[in-house]
Amino acid sequence: MAMFKNYRFLILLNLIISAYSFGQDKSSDANKTIAIVNGSNITHGELESAYLQRLRVVTTQKVTRKKVLTDLINRRLGIEKAKKNQIGQNPIIKEKIEDILFHAQISKDLEKGLKKIKIQEEDIKKYYKENPEYRTAHILLRVRVKKTKEEVEAALAQSLKVFKVLKKDPNKFSELANKFSQSISSETGGDMGFQPASQLAPEYFKAIKGKKTGYISPPVRTQFGYHIIKVLAEKSYENINKALYSKLVFDSKRDVVIQKYFQKMRNNASIEIKTKKLQ
Incomplete structure (x- = not known):
């Protein structure tokens, strides 16, 4: 069983995006609204489609509907901002335009913050101590x-x-x-x-x-x-793949930058969660 993560945040968002091609849940509550993001609805069918697709790809990491819903909300916010700023309006591939808009906007907004990330030897040692x-x-x-x-x-x-x-x-x-x-x-x-x-x-x-x-x-x-x-x-610290762990440390620091970015967007948005039963 493959247990390695892909890039833990943006790539997972790509997986969510691809989930839509698998079709929506045909159950009676598929169209039930479970969240509203600045007036845009997220349905139960969308969440289930994204959740099941995530499970098919991520084999051992904890996957919850609550986490998937958070990612769907973040994606809606990113796309909304991208459209307002008219980034990537050239219709390269019609069905992929929102994906293009989303990543173009996120890349633009996060560029400065990600450039400030520096990895030191002590960072790697500390990370490995916590994640042997x-x-x-x-x-x-x-x-x-x-x-x-x-x-x-x-x-x-x-x-x-x-x-x-x-x-x-x-x-x-x-x-x-x-x-x-x-x-x-x-x-x-x-x-x-x-x-x-x-x-x-x-x-x-x-x-x-x-x-x-x-x-x-x-x-x-x-x-x-x-x-x-x-x-x-x-494995002892002396025998680890330093390049791999340098990347893992970068990923963890990058995730903090991304989470702060989306939290700021969420604080300025109107978000209403219609269900409290997600796990």
């Missing part, structure tokens, strides 16, 4: 996005049975991963390779943080199902 890189293996019992209570209970029961076997014989991990895991890593005994902690699902990372090599966790629930995780190794 682990090599893990896992056994995944999947739970569908639109799961039933019975499916969740069945996945948990199966994962507990597997964990019980592992408690008696930890050496069977690869064998059991190959037999039971519903992840493509099952072919390699569940081995996921080395991954920065920041690119793991929060629940996944929490279960292994600070644990020694050989540790096997009890079933851990993420949005994808139940994972039984084995810690294979933790």
Whole structure:
């Protein structure tokens, strides 16, 4: 299972944009308004389409409807500002014009702030201390996005049975991963390779943080199902890919700049959320 993030904010916004091509939810409440941004409605169908597309692409990071709705609102605000400033009005590709407008406006507004970002060695050390890189293996019992209570209970029961076997014989991990895991890593005994902690699902990372090599966790629930995780190794700072971590530090600082930018726009906009039940 690929667990690496793409560029964590703007690229995810691209994924949201592409979600519209998959069509709107045909359920009775698809046209129900869940948010109003300066008079422009965001419907339940739009949110569900964007949410499901995000799940198809982001495989282990926490995806919530609340986060997707925030991104949809930010996109509406960016497009609105771009149209007011008449950036990118040349219709290069008609169906892509809002995408072009949005990124043109955001790039223009953020250029100065992003140029001020500097990465020092201490920044990388601090980041790595908070986000160590682990090599893990896992056994995944999947739970569908639109799961039933019975499916969740069945996945948990199966994962507990597997964990019980592992408690008696930890050496069977690869064998059991190959037999039971519903992840493509099952072919390699569940081995996921080395991954920065920041690119793991929060629940996944929490279960292994600070644990020694050989540790096997009890079933851990993420949005994808139940994972039984084995810690294979933790990489020392001296052996990390400095170029990768320099980029990750830049990404985290860039995200702060972007979040402040959108928060300022939101403070000056009229936004009404029609539902309080998003997760």
